[in-house]
Amino acid sequence: MKRVAAASFIGTVIEFYDFGIYGTAAALVFPKLFFPSLGAVAGTVATFATLGVAFVARPIGSILFGHFGDRVGRKTTLITTMLLMGLSTLLVGLMPTAATIGVAAPILIVILRVMQGLAAGGEWGGAVLFASENAPKAKRGFWAMFPSFGGGGAIILSNATFLATAVGMSNETFLAWGWRIPFLASVLLIAVGLWVRLSIDETPVFRKQAASGVSRTPFLDAFRSQPKQILLATGTTVMTLALTYIGGTYFVTYGTTALKLSRPNVLLAAMLGGVAISVGVVLGALLSDRIGRRRMITIVACVAIVWTLVLFPILDTRSLAAFTIGVPVTMFLSGLATGPLGAFLSEIFHTRYRYTATGLSYSLAGMLGGAIPPLIAEPIITAWGGMAFGILLACVALVSLICVRLIGETKELDLDREDTLATADA
Numbered sequence: 001m002k003r004v005a006a007a008s009f010i011g012t013v014i015e016f017y018d019f020g021i022y023g024t025a026a027a028l029v030f031p032k033l034f035f036p037s038l039g040a041v042a043g044t045v046a047t048f049a050t051l052g053v054a055f056v057a058r059p060i061g062s063i064l065f066g067h068f069g070d071r072v073g074r075k076t077t078l079i080t081t082m083l084l085m086g087l088s089t090l091l092v093g094l095m096p097t098a099a100t101i102g103v104a105a106p107i108l109i110v111i112l113r114v115m116q117g118l119a120a121g122g123e124w125g126g127a128v129l130f131a132s133e134n135a136p137k138a139k140r141g142f143w144a145m146f147p148s149f150g151g152g153g154a155i156i157l158s159n160a161t162f163l164a165t166a167v168g169m170s171n172e173t174f175l176a177w178g179w180r181i182p183f184l185a186s187v188l189l190i191a192v193g194l195w196v197r198l199s200i201d202e203t204p205v206f207r208k209q210a211a212s213g214v215s216r217t218p219f220l221d222a223f224r225s226q227p228k229q230i231l232l233a234t235g236t237t238v239m240t241l242a243l244t245y246i247g248g249t250y251f252v253t254y255g256t257t258a259l260k261l262s263r264p265n266v267l268l269a270a271m272l273g274g275v276a277i278s279v280g281v282v283l284g285a286l287l288s289d290r291i292g293r294r295r296m297i298t299i300v301a302c303v304a305i306v307w308t309l310v311l312f313p314i315l316d317t318r319s320l321a322a323f324t325i326g327v328p329v330t331m332f333l334s335g336l337a338t339g340p341l342g343a344f345l346s347e348i349f350h351t352r353y354r355y356t357a358t359g360l361s362y363s364l365a366g367m368l369g370g371a372i373p374p375l376i377a378e379p380i381i382t383a384w385g386g387m388a389f390g391i392l393l394a395c396v397a398l399v400s401l402i403c404v405r406l407i408g409e410t411k412e413l414d415l416d417r418e419d420t421l422a423t424a425d426a
Contacts, residue, residue, distance in 0.1 A: 001134060005146040007200045008131045011082060012150030013157065014186070014193040015123045018089035020158035021182045022116065023249040024270075026051050028162070028256070028263065029179045033097040034106045050110050051249070054117030055371030058363035061121020063219050066356030069122065070218035073202050073210070074130050074355065079194065081122040086190035088115035093183025124151075125345075125359025132346035133203035133415055138289065141411065144342030145285030152278030152335060155248050156271050161185065163267040205415050209351040218353035222360070229348050230361055235403030237345070237365035239301055240337040242373045242396045247273055247330035250374040251323075258381070259318050269320075269327045276328035280335020288340035294409045297344070300337040301401035307333060308393035312386025337400075347410035354415075369396060 035046045061081075069077040092112050098105040127147035135143035161182040169178050215221045222230060248270065255266035288296040307329065315326045341362075349357040373393065380389045 001136075001143055004131055004134045004200060005143055007196050008127045009146040009150040009153070010196050011078060011193050012123065012127050012147040013153045014189045015082060015085050015120060015127075016151045016154035017157050017189060018085050018116065018183075018186050020154050020248070021089070021161065021186070022054075022092065022113065023051055023245070024158055024162050024252060024267075025179050025182075026249070028252065029175055030109075032175060033099075033179075034109055036098055046106075049375060050106070050113050052367075052371035052375050053110055054113045054120065055363075055367040057114045057117025058121035058366050059360055061118035062125060062359035062363040063121075063356060064118065065122025066125065066353075066359045067218055069126050069129075069355030069359075070353055071214050071216075074126050074133070074206055075197065075200065075202050077122060077355070078126045078130065079197050081119045081126065082190060082193050082197065085116060085119035085123070086186065088112045088119065089183055089186045093180045093186075121359060121363045124362055125355055128342040128358060129206075129346055129355055130200075130203055132343055133205035133351075135343075137412070137414065140347075141285045141288040141293065141340055141343040144346060145281050145339045146342075148281045148285075148335075148338045148342055149278055151244075151338070152274055152281055155274030155277060155331075157274075158182065159267050159270040159274060163264060163271065166263060166267070205351055208416055215352040218356040219360075222349065222353035222357040225353070226349060226357065229407070230357055232403045232407050233345055233348055233357075233361035234364040234368070236297060236400050236407065237341060237362055238369035239304060239397045239400035240334050240341065240369070241366050242369035242393060243304065243330055243334035244277065244338070245370040245374050246377065246393065247327055247334060248277070250377050251327050251330075254315070254377075254381075255323055255327075259315065259323060261320055261323060265320055266323070269324045272324065273327040273331035277331040277335035277338070280332040280337075281339040282335075284336040284339025285343070286339075288343065288411065292409045292411050293340040293344035293347070294404055294407060296340045297337050297404045298401060300333055301397050301404065304333050304337075304397040305394045305401070308390045308397060309387075310390075311393075312381075312390045316386050344410055346415060347413045348407065351416060 030050070031046070065077050065081055068080075092109065095108060095112070096105060124147060127150075128144055131146050132140055132144040162179075165178050165181045166174050252266055252270055255261045255269065256263055284296055284300070311326055311330065314322050345358045345361055346354065373396070377389055380392065
């Protein structure tokens, strides 16, 4: 299990480092490099729209790679997603800006962002299954959290890379070429990740399913058998990803523009957020093995409703201390809810279409919670203030609370069972 966990962790660190550095670059430099003619607010919105394009592509990637993950196997599919992510990230680092090639620059950035989204759509679900389908039932929450733990590591690594790149470098130099370094450096990480993933075996749960026959159409089978569970799993997950991408991506923009904090201080706070989400992931996973996945996510959703209502009044004091508290607390709550998710989503769905259904639920939640809130945050806050956006986030948490209460507890279920999971009364 240590070897499996290491492969899940390292692979997801690399995948979401690549995904995350785009978000950091989008917050810091992309409006000036690829949308210079739109102005500050419109350029930021356009940049986060390119960020959102990847979230639209993620469900497609989940269906595409889920198909092969459910038919061919988890291992081969995960190697493919890593190669696709690595290639697209390298090309972003080599991309000419709008000053060099004009309107072709943002168009090519969107294409590469779609490639990243397709890869990310196939990554998380497969990495989670690789851990959960190898894990003992009593500790499934703990072992299945390693892909999400890798996501927290990626947040730390991506912000640390940008911080190290920016230290000792003028804003002009950073804008000219310094921002490219984190993208180009990802090639080394990809090489390590491929070596690790090539060294591990297929999961026993999938091998058992393959011996009895795999699904010809996992996507259709999933929606025929468990359509309600896919929708409820998506709704349960949407809060987690909204908190993650607001706390880990949008706040980088909010801190440097609206709050007028220095870029190094904002990146340092973002790194603390990465530490906080990692701690939350481990704690949430461990607690879910004791009190259950459903109860753990319920507790976090209740706390998140209150926190999101007070978050922006705290941030709008415009002090560095408030920002350094607001970001980590937001990310910690996200981590507490993320910790149980790997096991929770794996346990909901049948092996025949588990890769597809798990990845699709997570990716749809990413599109609704990870793409839309950062995209609409700027215009909402500009027009009505931070409190209005906080109310919106509280409503998202309420949706997740309702959805998780409608799903039965899953921690005692076997992953190779023949039945499907019914929803429970709230």
